[in-house]
Amino acid sequence: MSSRPSTKVITLTTDFGLNDHFAGTMKGVILDIAPKARIVDITHGITPFNIAEAAFEIRNSWVYFPPGTIHVVVVDPGVGTARRPILAECSKQFFIGPDNGVFSLAWFRDHTVREITNPEFMEPSVSRTFHGRDIFAPVAAHLALGIAPERFGELITDPVHLALEPVKLPKSWRGMVVKADRFGNIVTNFHIRQFQDVKTAPIKVRIAKKTVRQFAPTYADIEPGELAVLEGSSGYLEIVANQTSAAQLLGCKGGDAVDLVME
Amino acid sequence: MSSRPSTKVITLTTDFGLNDHFAGTMKGVILDIAPKARIVDITHGITPFNIAEAAFEIRNSWVYFPPGTIHVVVVDPGVGTARRPILAECSKQFFIGPDNGVFSLAWFRDHTVREITNPEFMEPSVSRTFHGRDIFAPVAAHLALGIAPERFGELITDPVHLALEPVKLPKSWRGMVVKADRFGNIVTNFHIRQFQDVKTAPIKVRIAKKTVRQFAPTYADIEPGELAVLEGSSGYLEIVANQTSAAQLLGCKGGDAVDLVME
Amino acid sequence: MSSRPSTKVITLTTDFGLNDHFAGTMKGVILDIAPKARIVDITHGITPFNIAEAAFEIRNSWVYFPPGTIHVVVVDPGVGTARRPILAECSKQFFIGPDNGVFSLAWFRDHTVREITNPEFMEPSVSRTFHGRDIFAPVAAHLALGIAPERFGELITDPVHLALEPVKLPKSWRGMVVKADRFGNIVTNFHIRQFQDVKTAPIKVRIAKKTVRQFAPTYADIEPGELAVLEGSSGYLEIVANQTSAAQLLGCKGGDAVDLVME
Numbered sequence: 001m002s003s004r005p006s007t008k009v010i011t012l013t014t015d016f017g018l019n020d021h022f023a024g025t026m027k028g029v030i031l032d033i034a035p036k037a038r039i040v041d042i043t044h045g046i047t048p049f050n051i052a053e054a055a056f057e058i059r060n061s062w063v064y065f066p067p068g069t070i071h072v073v074v075v076d077p078g079v080g081t082a083r084r085p086i087l088a089e090c091s092k093q094f095f096i097g098p099d100n101g102v103f104s105l106a107w108f109r110d111h112t113v114r115e116i117t118n119p120e121f122m123e124p125s126v127s128r129t130f131h132g133r134d135i136f137a138p139v140a141a142h143l144a145l146g147i148a149p150e151r152f153g154e155l156i157t158d159p160v161h162l163a164l165e166p167v168k169l170p171k172s173w174r175g176m177v178v179k180a181d182r183f184g185n186i187v188t189n190f191h192i193r194q195f196q197d198v199k200t201a202p203i204k205v206r207i208a209k210k211t212v213r214q215f216a217p218t219y220a221d222i223e224p225g226e227l228a229v230l231e232g233s234s235g236y237l238e239i240v241a242n243q244t245s246a247a248q249l250l251g252c253k254g255g256d257a258v259d260l261v262m263e
Numbered sequence: 264m265s266s267r268p269s270t271k272v273i274t275l276t277t278d279f280g281l282n283d284h285f286a287g288t289m290k291g292v293i294l295d296i297a298p299k300a301r302i303v304d305i306t307h308g309i310t311p312f313n314i315a316e317a318a319f320e321i322r323n324s325w326v327y328f329p330p331g332t333i334h335v336v337v338v339d340p341g342v343g344t345a346r347r348p349i350l351a352e353c354s355k356q357f358f359i360g361p362d363n364g365v366f367s368l369a370w371f372r373d374h375t376v377r378e379i380t381n382p383e384f385m386e387p388s389v390s391r392t393f394h395g396r397d398i399f400a401p402v403a404a405h406l407a408l409g410i411a412p413e414r415f416g417e418l419i420t421d422p423v424h425l426a427l428e429p430v431k432l433p434k435s436w437r438g439m440v441v442k443a444d445r446f447g448n449i450v451t452n453f454h455i456r457q458f459q460d461v462k463t464a465p466i467k468v469r470i471a472k473k474t475v476r477q478f479a480p481t482y483a484d485i486e487p488g489e490l491a492v493l494e495g496s497s498g499y500l501e502i503v504a505n506q507t508s509a510a511q512l513l514g515c516k517g518g519d520a521v522d523l524v525m526e
Numbered sequence: 527m528s529s530r531p532s533t534k535v536i537t538l539t540t541d542f543g544l545n546d547h548f549a550g551t552m553k554g555v556i557l558d559i560a561p562k563a564r565i566v567d568i569t570h571g572i573t574p575f576n577i578a579e580a581a582f583e584i585r586n587s588w589v590y591f592p593p594g595t596i597h598v599v600v601v602d603p604g605v606g607t608a609r610r611p612i613l614a615e616c617s618k619q620f621f622i623g624p625d626n627g628v629f630s631l632a633w634f635r636d637h638t639v640r641e642i643t644n645p646e647f648m649e650p651s652v653s654r655t656f657h658g659r660d661i662f663a664p665v666a667a668h669l670a671l672g673i674a675p676e677r678f679g680e681l682i683t684d685p686v687h688l689a690l691e692p693v694k695l696p697k698s699w700r701g702m703v704v705k706a707d708r709f710g711n712i713v714t715n716f717h718i719r720q721f722q723d724v725k726t727a728p729i730k731v732r733i734a735k736k737t738v739r740q741f742a743p744t745y746a747d748i749e750p751g752e753l754a755v756l757e758g759s760s761g762y763l764e765i766v767a768n769q770t771s772a773a774q775l776l777g778c779k780g781g782d783a784v785d786l787v788m789e
Contacts, residue, residue: 019571045282
């Protein structure tokens with residue numbers, strides 16, 4: 001990268017939606033500083049203020065990007081308060097956003113986190129409501145230009161961490177609905193790595209007062225009208241129907257409880 | 264292209280929507296393999312599983328792209344089943360997606376189609392639910408790098424073809440609503456090339472129990488509250504109102520019948 | 527720019543939405559002419575035909591883009607009529623779109639405006655309903671290639687101008703709701719530059735039969751359930767709640783009246 005420092009990829013993940021100029025303006029700021037940066041939207045459709053949902057989206061996406069990629073995540077209900085802006089490095093990729101736990105699922109064990117304090121790499125005038133434009137975008141652009149991470153601020157050891165994994169109860173695991181995706185698949189926080197046995201053991205998944213007992217390898221294995229548990233493309237278990245919205249059938253939403261019993 | 268093989272344009276057309284990371288993750292996969300590829304979204308807003316709608320969208324858009332463009336279309340209700348992934352070549356552009364008829368309107372007479380079978384150009388581990396990420400994106404990226412089409416798999420002669428044109432009945436033509444666009448214009452599958460006479464002859468278009476008898480050259484020619492038939496920007500006849508949603512006035516949706524009588 | 531004429535940024539702002547191929551097709555046209563242009567979406571989510579809303583969005587965004595950027599704005603209820611297509615230059619950036627007032631808030635005092643008349647830089651066949659594809663996109667692409675502005679058409683001195691600022695009444699100022707943003711913040715057309723006193727003087731803002739009396743420096747200064755006036759990130763006053771939708775609480779929409787009394 002040292003020979004072509006400015007061709008780095010910068011990704012954006014926000015709750016800004018696409019009907020306002022916000023995401024576009026962040027891109028203007030980036031290209032004004034780093035004209036060769038490649039900007040990729042992961043999504044701007046995070047439910048407003050939903051830090052947990054953003055934590056899963058960036059976790060599921062970032063490993064597919066090339067080394068040196070800079071991931072900017074702006075889901076920031078605390079904008080304008082004392083919450084810190086941070087810059088982290090993990091596995092040769094970079095993460096920029098508010099210190100509110102939004103990266104809790106993204107980082108592997110070995111990573112470093114800095115508080116961003118150097119005003120030299122921010123907009124000259126920082127608003128109280130749009131740090132995506134005034135802090136996070138210009139910091140990402142300067143990093144893409146090849147500015148060394150240590151120039152943005154000091155290392156910290158206490159970034160906010162959110163516990164987003166399922167919890168062990170006496171007779172079951174208590175997890176949650178992360179979100180319903182476009183197809184109405186209900187994404188949970190149960191990861192197949194920890195719950196391999198659902199593929200073979202008898203299971204009961206309780207969600208929205210219903211119980212799902214079937215694990216299906218593919219959508220096509222599910223009878224019309226039936227619900228099943230399926231391994232989603234990111235490894236998280238999903239409650240799904242075949243070409244129908246499971247979310248509509250069950251009427252559940254992000255944050256709802258999901259209980260798993262394996263017998 | 265041989266001197267700058269990696270600057271090719273790759274377009275994406277899917278039913279993934281923009282609230283999940285899916286489209287962004289496909290871009291990460293592409294840029295990891297082909298860092299210089301130019302990625303353009305045609306749309307991710309195809310109605311989930313609606314192959315016909317996608318067939319019209321890619322048909323209306325692809326001819327405007329430069330030679331060498333690679334069009335990836337992922338509307339794929341059969342993902343995880345035996346349906347084939349295909350790579351086609353037509354008029355110096357490329358088409359990658361599931362073999363379910365989604366390209367039925369795109370290709371001209373002279374085209375070749377291959378089944379994609381070479382795992383060398385797929386993700387190391389192919390999931391059962393997200394071939395956009397695991398097969399179609401990496402195949403497009405490798406093609407953008409200059410890998411020859413024949414290395415992806417063998418030619419086939421029986422790709423799935425959907426009949427999406429209007430059908431001749433004794434006294435009329437039976438067509439369909441393709442979709443309502445953002446402005447509430449009702450796009451049909453009647454193409455002006457085949458139905459030139461609607462511009463001059465008396466017509467009756469029956470849709471949602473109403474009859475429209477007026478052809479209008481532009482929106483401004485339509486009186487407030489009136490419906491008219493108009494030649495859309497891609498040549499398909501549309502049922503429209505002036506600055507109002509015809510789709511709301513008529514309450515119809517993709518797949519509904521449209522009957523045309525020319526006297 | 528003369529040494530690398532084709533790396534210019536082209537932005538797009540439209541009311542096309544993202545569910546149709548329209549925005550993608552404009553990008554195909556641009557890349558076919560100017561393969562190195564960098565295309566950035568500001569937004570395609572302008573309310574259909576809402577010229578005023580688009581005027582605020584482009585005004586709030588364009589100054590963040592690099593010199594030489596070409597801004598294409600297509601909110602064009604008069605497409606197909608005699609309204610002129612225009613190309614303007616202001617502060618080393620360019621603006622392309624219909625002459626309907628959509629740039630009323632964007633331009634500073636020193637700017638030039640031309641009517642686009644040269645068919646050489648349009649699509650060979652210009653439709654009556656999609657000038658984004660057939661005129662505005664190819665004109666932007668040719669400009670990005672380095673074609674001189676004077677070759678597109680003659681200077682004009684009477685572009686359409688919309689009065690979008692608040693109006694002085696005997697005892698108050700009468701302004702309007704521009705839009706509700708993604709978070710339910712109600713954006714008004716009162717700019718802090720003209721109304722600095724709201725930060726310190728007693729105020730009454732009347733909107734949707736309610737009166738708001740509090741100015742808040744940040745969202746966190748607002749008690750749950752309370753409404754306040756806040757300086758938005760672009761300098762326009764907003765009626766907001768803390769992590770709740772003010773637009774839902776008040777039930778108002780773009781175009782509604784907002785009255786400001788300062789005592």
